[in-house]
Amino acid sequence: MTPDPGPPGRGLTPSERPTVPLTKEPGPSGHARPEPDTMAQERGKGRRAHRPWSARRLPAALVAAVILVAAVAALADVVAVRAGRPSAAWRRHLTDALATRPVDDVWMLTGAAAAGAAGLWLIALALTPGLRHWLPLRSTADCPRLRASLDRDGAAGLLRDAALRVPGVGAARVRVRRHRVKARADVRFRDPRQVKDDLTAVLGEERDRLALAAPPRIVVRVRRRTG
Helix, strand or coil: CCCCCCCCCCCCCCCCCCCCCHHHCECCCCCECCCHHHHHHHHHHCCCCCCCCCCCHHHHHHHHHHHHHHHHHHHHHHHHHHCCCCCCHHHHHHHHHHHHCCCCCHHHHHHHHHHHHHHHHHHHHHHCCCCCCEEEECCCCCCCCCCCEEEHHHHHHHHHHHHHCCCCEEEEEEEECCCEEEEEEEECCCCHHHHHHHHHHHHHHHHHHCCECCCCEEEEEEEECCC
16 A cells, blocks of 8 residues: 555645645636736726815915905995095995996996906816816725826826837927827838837827826827938
C-alpha cells in the first residue's frame, strides 16, 4: 500500500506552495468574481459628480450695496421729513414722475425692462452652480463624499502634451469645453488620416486618465503643414 499523499501542498514550504488566485473563484452564478479594484470602479460609476457651486461674492456684494444705499437714502429722507424739513428733490421728482407719466412711456418701459432683466439675472445666479471653468471628477466608492474638480486649462494642457507625443504632429491646440474637446494639429510628416486616428486614440486614453465625471466628446482636425 502506498501512503496517502494528503492534500496538495503538504510538505512544501510556504514559498513553494501554489497560490490560488481569489479573483478567479466562481461566484454563486458560476461566473468569476471581479477583482476588488474593478468592483470599486463599477460602484463608483453609478455616482454622478456635480459641478461645485460658486460663492457669488461679487453679485451678492453689488446687490447688497445697491439695497443698502437705497435704504439709507430713503431712511434719511424720511427722518428729515419727520423732523420738519422738506423732502429731498430726488424724492419729489421721482414721486411726480411715477404719478404723471403714463404706463407706455419710454422711460417707464425702459425701467421695467431693466428691473425684469436684473430679476432674471438674480434668479439664474440662484439656480445655477456657476464655476463653468471647472470640470468635476468622478467620486470613488472609498471616498463617496470627496468632491474634486479639474481646471479646463489644466486639462487642455495635459491633452496638448499627449497630442504632441503622437508621431507626425508638429503643433497642437486643444480647447476643452463641458461636452466637447476640440483638438487641431499640424502634421509635419506621415499620412494625415493615420495621424488623426492615432491622435484620436491617444486623446481618448488621456481623457480617460483624467477621471472626469462626464467625459467630453473628442473632435480632432488635422492639416498638412509644410515648410
